[in-house]
Amino acid sequence: MIGHRPPGVSPWVYLDASPAPIDSTVALPAMSREPVRVEAFVREHHAFVWRVLRRSGLAPADADDAAQRVFITAAARLDIIAPGSERAFLYRAAARVASNAHRAARRRRETSGLEESDEPADLSAPDDLLDQRRARALLDRVLGELSEDLRAIIILFEIEGFRSSEIAEALGIPTGTVASRLRRARVEVEQRVARYRDRQPQRRGLP
Amino acid sequence: MSEPKRWLDQGAPRDVEQLVRAAQAERPGSASLARSLAAVGVGIAATGVVASAKAAGTAASVGGTTKVTMPFIGGVFAKWAALGALGGTLAVGIVEVATESPRPVAPSLSLPASAPLRPGRVQSDVSSMHAAPTAPSAAPAAPAEGPAAPPESTAMATAAPNAPRPVTPGGGHAAPSPTSPDSAPASSSRDADTLAAEVKSIDRARAALAAGKPAQALGALEDYERVFRKRGFAPEALYLRMEACASLGRTAEARAAAERLLASYPNSLHTARARAVLSKNP
Numbered sequence: 001m002i003g004h005r006p007p008g009v010s011p012w013v014y015l016d017a018s019p020a021p022i023d024s025t026v027a028l029p030a031m032s033r034e035p036v037r038v039e040a041f042v043r044e045h046h047a048f049v050w051r052v053l054r055r056s057g058l059a060p061a062d063a064d065d066a067a068q069r070v071f072i073t074a075a076a077r078l079d080i081i082a083p084g085s086e087r088a089f090l091y092r093a094a095a096r097v098a099s100n101a102h103r104a105a106r107r108r109r110e111t112s113g114l115e116e117s118d119e120p121a122d123l124s125a126p127d128d129l130l131d132q133r134r135a136r137a138l139l140d141r142v143l144g145e146l147s148e149d150l151r152a153i154i155i156l157f158e159i160e161g162f163r164s165s166e167i168a169e170a171l172g173i174p175t176g177t178v179a180s181r182l183r184r185a186r187v188e189v190e191q192r193v194a195r196y197r198d199r200q201p202q203r204r205g206l207p
Numbered sequence: 208m209s210e211p212k213r214w215l216d217q218g219a220p221r222d223v224e225q226l227v228r229a230a231q232a233e234r235p236g237s238a239s240l241a242r243s244l245a246a247v248g249v250g251i252a253a254t255g256v257v258a259s260a261k262a263a264g265t266a267a268s269v270g271g272t273t274k275v276t277m278p279f280i281g282g283v284f285a286k287w288a289a290l291g292a293l294g295g296t297l298a299v300g301i302v303e304v305a306t307e308s309p310r311p312v313a314p315s316l317s318l319p320a321s322a323p324l325r326p327g328r329v330q331s332d333v334s335s336m337h338a339a340p341t342a343p344s345a346a347p348a349a350p351a352e353g354p355a356a357p358p359e360s361t362a363m364a365t366a367a368p369n370a371p372r373p374v375t376p377g378g379g380h381a382a383p384s385p386t387s388p389d390s391a392p393a394s395s396s397r398d399a400d401t402l403a404a405e406v407k408s409i410d411r412a413r414a415a416l417a418a419g420k421p422a423q424a425l426g427a428l429e430d431y432e433r434v435f436r437k438r439g440f441a442p443e444a445l446y447l448r449m450e451a452c453a454s455l456g457r458t459a460e461a462r463a464a465a466e467r468l469l470a471s472y473p474n475s476l477h478t479a480r481a482r483a484v485l486s487k488n489p
Contacts, residue, residue, distance in 0.1 A: 038247050039244060039247075042240070042243050042244050042247060043240065043244070046235065046239070046240045046243050047234060047235055047240075049243075050235040050239060051230070051231075051233060051235075054230075054233060055230060058474070060235075060236075061472075062473070062474045063235070063239070064235065064236075064238070064239040064242055065242075065442070065472065065474035065475045065476070066474050067235070067239060067242070067243045068242055068243050068246035068475075068476055069246075069474075069476070070243075071243045071246055071247050072246050072247060075247040101473070101474045104473065104474075105473065108473065132228075132229035132232055132233070133229075135225050135226050135228075135229035135230075136226070136229045136230055136233060138226060139226040139227075139229065139230055142226075157211075157213065158213055158214050158215070158227050159227055159230045159231055161213070163210065164210055164211070179211055182211055186214070186219075189223060190219075190220055190223055193220065193222050193223050193226065194220070194222070197222055
């Protein structure tokens with residue numbers, strides 16, 4: 001049945017397994033047979049994928065590019081993604097693509113010898129809720145300091161609202177591990193945010 | 208096992224709560240969605256992306272049993288096939304969608320897929336229509352000699368008309384660009400019209416290149432760049448310029464475009480082609 005994977009097989013196995021070389025004579029089933037379905041899939045999940053890429057450290061335009069890669073991968077695999085497992089699959093794909101992008105960037109820095117200009121993050125605590133860009137800059141800085149495991153938990157649970165079971169599937173961990181990892185991740189984030197906040201000598205706008 | 212409570216539900220530290228809310232509020236631009244759609248070979252639609260996503264229902268719908276509303280841009284429309292970073296060029300039958308048809312027509316040839324899943328395994332997974340030698344470090348390069356089967360590129364229509372992407376010369380990541388608005392995707396009809404016009408414009412260039420008319424493509428690109436100062440399709444425009452110049456033997460310009468692509472859009476789908484152009488035209 002289309003869309004079913006054998007029970008007990010995580011969706012991400014298909015992502016990790018090296019695919020048979022895809023050449024132009026092998027019609028990618030979903031794309032050519034079911035354009036409607038592919039389009040619906042992209043529309044439904046694009047914002048989610050993009051946000052994950054952003055929180056994985058990609059600038060907005062880079063996230064645009066990376067999202068393309070994610071969806072090309074996913075569209076090719078549409079038939080084996082079980083219904084209900086789409087976001088788990090997409091998260092894995094996005095994490096991969098982001099990781100590759102970072103790795104490539106590091107290689108470029110190493111080979112070119114050029115310093116990447118890290119845009120100086122304004123880390124002063126946002127005084128007003130409207131200053132969302134600064135808030136995200138701080139969040140991304142903090143998330144970037146976490147291990148990938150802990151970052152994933154914060155992204156999926158706190159930001160994207162995954163259930164524990166979804167997270168377990170997405171990350172390939174037992175459900176019980178989700179809770180303990182979440183606790184650790186929260187502590188890390190809260191501590192770091194407090195540290196950044198306390199660094200700022202004064203808060204803007206206060207009398 | 209009961210679900211843990213989320214930060215937002217249980218009174219996280221105020222600062223932390225602000226960060227989470229800010230993250231949840233961030234939206235990609237409508238251009239971004241259009242580019243992903245184009246990358247998988249689906250027709251580009253103007254706006255109403257949120258509405259359409261809801262209308263589309265679940266991804267489990269098969270074969271058109273679910274009615275999906277897909278707005279189209281005028282009658283001029285073509286599919287772009289993803290290529291470039293995915294392994295050289297692919298000659299794809301581009302099908303013009305009939306003006307009145309609400310259904311996208313799939314390209315007649317399959318698309319290359321699979322972004323590289325492991326570092327280092329770059330584009331060797333994909334063989335293009337033109338059997339191309341695979342260099343160990345560079346992507347397989349389709350010969351640029353053939354106007355017969357010119358490369359297709361993914362057109363991404365895009366953009367927040369109010370947010371150009373800054374180009375940073377000198378390599379490295381560009382500073383985070385304001386490409387994506389912080390608020391909801393453009394839903395005003397004016398933005399949709401701009402997007403539609405931009406798609407049409409860049410598509411003229413693509414079509415010219417596809418038809419084996421690189422000089423015409425360059426002319427169309429000039430039109431595009433003159434009219435659309437804030438370019439959502441900047442990577443695609445650079446890509447088309449690179450390919451057109453390479454076809455015309457304007458090596459220096461092709462190289463310049465390739466270098467700019469690599470420097471400014473390191474994660475685009477066109478990086479493999481850019482590297483190929485550089486390696487073939489030292």
